[in-house]
Amino acid sequence: MSHAISIESVSKRFGSLQALDDISFTVEHGEFFALLGPNGAGKTTLISAMGGLSRPDSGHIRIMGHDAVRATRAARMQLGVVPQELVFDPFFTVRETLAFQSGYFGIRNNDAWIDELLFKLGLTDKASTNMRALSGGMKRRVMVAQALVHRPPVIVLDEPTAGVDVELRQSLWAFVQELNDAGHTIVLTTHYLEEAEALCSRIAMMKRGRLIALEAKDKLLSRSASREIALKLAAPLPATLAASFQARESDGRHILTLPEIGRLEEVLRELRLASVEVRELSVHETDLEQVFVELMNGAKN
Ligand SMILES: Nc1ncnc2c1ncn2[C@@H]1O[C@H](COP(=O)(O)OP(=O)(O)OP(=O)(O)O)[C@@H](O)[C@H]1O
Numbered sequence: 001m002s003h004a005i006s007i008e009s010v011s012k013r014f015g016s017l018q019a020l021d022d023i024s025f026t027v028e029h030g031e032f033f034a035l036l037g038p039n040g041a042g043k044t045t046l047i048s049a050m051g052g053l054s055r056p057d058s059g060h061i062r063i064m065g066h067d068a069v070r071a072t073r074a075a076r077m078q079l080g081v082v083p084q085e086l087v088f089d090p091f092f093t094v095r096e097t098l099a100f101q102s103g104y105f106g107i108r109n110n111d112a113w114i115d116e117l118l119f120k121l122g123l124t125d126k127a128s129t130n131m132r133a134l135s136g137g138m139k140r141r142v143m144v145a146q147a148l149v150h151r152p153p154v155i156v157l158d159e160p161t162a163g164v165d166v167e168l169r170q171s172l173w174a175f176v177q178e179l180n181d182a183g184h185t186i187v188l189t190t191h192y193l194e195e196a197e198a199l200c201s202r203i204a205m206m207k208r209g210r211l212i213a214l215e216a217k218d219k220l221l222s223r224s225a226s227r228e229i230a231l232k233l234a235a236p237l238p239a240t241l242a243a244s245f246q247a248r249e250s251d252g253r254h255i256l257t258l259p260e261i262g263r264l265e266e267v268l269r270e271l272r273l274a275s276v277e278v279r280e281l282s283v284h285e286t287d288l289e290q291v292f293v294e295l296m297n298g299a300k301n
Pocket residue numbers: 014017019037038039040041042043044045046084
């Protein structure tokens with residue numbers, strides 16, 4: 001079959017604001033894909049368009065081959081979106097919420113799957129609790145269950161861990177990883193870059209409605225040549241080095257930024273010339289946050 005998600009030259013304006021500017025990319029079956037970008041980059045707008053909730057001004061989106069505008073219902077059957085905002089009827093119980101959502105997809109007798117979802121998301125003992133009586137974290141778990149009642153092959157999570165405690169975050173990721181292992185395609189937006197780094201194999205970055213990077217994670221990480229080194233010295237850091245390598249201090253160590261690792265030799269030479277003994281040296285590998293910041297700063301406005 002075609003791609004799990006295909007986005008083709010999608011643009012959308014809100015008045016004078018270009019929220020999406022000619023976005024094109026595909027997500028393959030079974031991928032764990034991250035969509036990153038600062039606030040207002042257009043991630044939620046793009047996700048709404050995938051779910052047929054808002055209509056692009058131009059371009060096409062297909063979910064498992066179904067056009068999100070012309071075949072909204074068929075596309076939605078293939079897609080589960082966990083929204084950023086908590087949207088629910090406060091008077092329904094958790095089980096009623098999930099049964100109602102199943103009915104929306106024309107699924108009757110969904111109890112066995114609902115029970116499994118409740119169990120996997122740690123909601124079993126909350127099944128009869130009214131939605132309004134749940135904590136924020138519990139409500140978020142219901143949002144995840146709600147997106148999965150129709151067992152969609154493609155799952156999009158829009159910042160599902162915003163404001164969620166560490167325990168839920170970890171159990172949520174274990175569950176999402178399990179879904180991915182079972183063959184579900186996952187698209188994730190998050191502001192926790194270490195989550196994207198740990199889970200996703202390919203990463204798209206957006207800024208002001210445009211796609212500014214789309215690469216395999218490893219390739220993206222290797223794109224940043226700069227490294228930080230931490231030095232513990234027996235004497236003060238020579239001023240010339242401090243100036244050349246934007247030195248700062250942390251935890252009794254000098255942190256120097258090397259634009260490329262080859263400059264390490266220059267640092268060591270300067271220290272030898274100044275007779276400063278090195279007691280400890282460690283090199284910090286690039287992480288996604290560093291690449292993200294560099295790309296965001298480097299992208300034109
Ligand atoms: N219905 C709307 N009417 C007008 N402007 C909108 C509407 N929806 C979104 N926008 C604007 O479009 C831009 C993109 O918003 P969007 O919510 O898609 O960003 P985002 O990348 O999801 O950000 P965040 O990380 O904060 O969730 C923003 O400037 C936002 O204010």
